[in-house]
């Protein structure tokens with residue numbers, strides 16, 4: 828059974844654990860900071876109550892920035908990432924946001940292919956942005972908002 832729920836700070840250990848087992852992006856202190864950041868929402872993807880995916884996004888005016896997106900290694904290439912991204916896009920459209928933005932390493936071809944399927948296009952580049960010297964690609968997806 829799959830579900831998506833908004834995660835709050837009491838589940839910080841689960842977020843840190845999944846991160847440590849995947850991309851090791853943030854320390855526990857950095858996770859705590861994310862939970863407190865203005866406009867930030869954290870969503871978890873659960874399979875039978877096991878947290879297998881996380882998305883952190885921050886709303887700034889009429890745009891949302893994806894600051895973190897990961898699926899547990901054992902559950903990849905089964906459609907779970909797409910399920911979470913589909914949820915996020917709908918959520919942003921309901922919030923009447925115009926754009927969804929993210930950064931991805933030029934060397935992360937798996938993620939780039941994944942984002943292309945959701946019509947993210949490259950709008951900029953940050954040279955030597957990551958610790959390993961790789962460039963960051965800035966990507967955006969225009970959202971379909973309701974005209975009221």
Ligand SMILES: CC(C)(COP(=O)(O)OP(=O)(O)OC[C@H]1O[C@@H](n2cnc3c(N)ncnc32)[C@H](O)[C@@H]1OP(=O)(O)O)[C@@H](O)C(=O)NCCC(=O)NCCS
Nearest residue numbers: 896897898902903904905906907908909930931938940941
């Ligand atoms: C990028 C990431 C989130 C994708 O998650 P995922 O759960 O594997 O995503 P999906 O399963 O929905 O799609 C991935 C691929 O599996 C394929 N797939 C989905 N269901 C499938 C199935 N049942 N059988 C075979 N292939 C399948 C999809 O078509 C897709 O292929 P493509 O990218 O070649 O088009 C995941 O690889 C990840 O966590 N990477 C590390 C973190 C990362 O790089 N995050 C982004 C940083 S900005």
